Amino acid sequence: MWRKLYSVMSAPAVDLQQDFFTIFSLPRSFLLDNAALDQRYRELQSQVHPDKFSHLSDAEKRLSMQWATRVNEGYQTLRDPLKRGRYLLTLHGVDTQEENNTAMPMDFLMQQMEWREGLQDAIAAKDIDALDVLADTARNETRNLQQQLAEQLDTTHEFVAAAGTVRKLRFLEKLAEEIADAYDELDS
């Protein structure tokens, strides 16, 4: 887009197109040092955030917005286990097929249906306690699946199986969203 006017002497150490693990200089694995991620995020934003550039040239402002946007996107992706797992699989060239692969194990689907019915009942009965129990169950199941995903991604490298786990986690994420909506609904 821009005509290059001259070359600069130092080669960039990190560029905008590099993967999020490189940008945050964290090892490429599912298990992650959250404190290091938070710290790195703040350090990066204190360098690139638009507030640091608002008195500078338009070129610097534009770059700053691109960088700050990318750093925010990276932080959101790495901080959330499901997004992080999905992203790692993409880096390994594995598509999680969340839109089109609906072949889930029967027992998993039965379990999902049971929870969803429980959710509907809790809403109908305006039963906050039942909602709390359900939220707890969903959290536990999510944790179990995350442990499984860590194993598959970091230790055994079973990426196809890991994609299946990501699909299950997506089901649980939707359930968690519905539970959150239910809290809002019972609150109003």
Add this chain to the structure above:
Amino acid sequence: MALLQISEPGLSAAPHQHRLAVGIDLGTTNSLVATVRNGISVVLNDDEGSALLPSVVRYLADGSLQVGMAAQAVQSEDPQNTIVSVKRFMGRGLKDVGDVVDLPYRFVDTPGMLQLRTAGGVKSPVEVSAEILKVLRDRAERSLGGELVGAVITVPAYFDDAQRQATKDAAKLAGLNVLRLLNEPTAAAIAYGLDNASEGVYAVYDLGGGTFDISILRLSKGVFEVLATNGDSALGGDDFDQRIYCWILEQAGLSQLGVNDVRLLLTHARTAKEQLTDNLQAQITAVLSGGELVDVTLTRDTFYDMTKNLLARTMQPTRKALRDAGLGVDEVQGVVMVGGSTRMPQVQRAVAEYFKQTPLTNLDPDKVVALGAAIQANVLAGNRSADDWLLLDVIPLSLGIETMGGLTEKIIPRNSTIPTARAQEFTTYKDGQTAMSIHVMQGERELVSDCRSLAQFELRGIPPMVAGAARIRVTFQVDADGLLSVSAREMISGHESSIAVKPSYGLSDEEITQMLKDSAQHAKDDMQARALREQQVEARQLLEAVEAALQEDGDLLDADAKAAIRASMEGVRFLLEGEDQTPIKRAVEALNQATLPFAQARMDKSVSGALKGHKMSDLES
């Protein structure tokens, strides 16, 4: 607050100049302007010594106008031409404004944003707000003795894109360079946080004249990170007045009042509300235009009772914000009270009860937002401060697009940290389809009809292909002001039909220019001279910025590159003192272009600097 200006050694060639910047709280009821002076944030008073400018504008038939106290004093005599609480109409259509029947204005139902018919002509809320901002700009320039480099204008955190855009347009119309739109609760947090060197999770409960915001922030090591925000952009002190007003009508057996009487009783309602902060009862005595006497006594208990559900309407978003932040009440370290309406004892009690702690009120709730905005403005203008702090704010409402069946699909969820961008790919529905319609929405509801329509645009020039073959990538970018821009591109054919969309309610640059011209004719202000001056200020700022960059990072460039930039700078300097704005503008653009690779190199250096010492091997142990 340690905000001393420390001049940078590298810049000593040019004397360190303090750039004049202000923070403006453009409030529903009152507006204020503040600045950092000798390292301390202070509110600037008018000639009579008052800090608060009533947000009231009166238009007269001879084309003149009154702003502030003078306008407020005559609001019951000339209610139709005296606009109060105009903030409630910013970025709003007539159907969005609930209780128009009770308001004394002559509304004009214009698409996007309503307008008001006054003796001085039809005015948009943007123009009315610009009049308030102009008074504050003048006050600041006279008080500081120079032209402002820019201003930070605060907006309620829960303002949507339309309301933000309208605010920014008003500032432009008032001749202000907007450094940033800053969320009001975040501004308050800056003022409190820097003052008290606090760490931990804070809630900011901001009940103003017409808007309610709740923000949950984490303060840690100089970083202000907004975790979640919620609110109601049509709930505030005005509603408490309205309740009292309705109660008066009921008590006095009145109905069908004229506009003057409505305004009169609303003013009395407000006075009674204020009296009930310190007194157990308030006497309301007024003589209506028909000679009827209204004489009623309102007790505090009755007032509490009739406003209970207004308080409940603030607690629901509060609970929601905490849930969104993933935190419990006991994890909140402190609660900051902002906005004049938090003076009401029942508000303080409700907040204390919910958070199980006494809320913080040691800064004046009317001034704290402007004070925080000034601190941010000072930093954004490039005046160094000793504290190196960073602000990470969020977008309050989800952004999405309309899909089949009138449903919305969320693209950027609420409470995403800004700036943020998300791309989504679309494809064609029919063979040979060459255009596609995209409808951008903001809100949390599933149905398009329940969300706010931000923009509707057509992407044309898609090369004809079989259905489903085209790949159109639509990118949503939200900048650090929380403002959205949308662009679209066809990916497969390499045909880059990229467009940027300005939301439909926003004013085009031409419209703003026209409005500026119109208002200039009124004020007999010399438009061209102003534009030239602004261009010169911008050019000088750019020269200064590039000079500082060269001092700091000149070693990133080889001799040729440095010479090229220097030549471009000379070009700007040569034209700077000329009488014509256009060549300066061109030279500024050329310099901006010439420094792009340099900017890139500097950014790379900063980023690698941030990561220095974090080798991968360190992390694996």
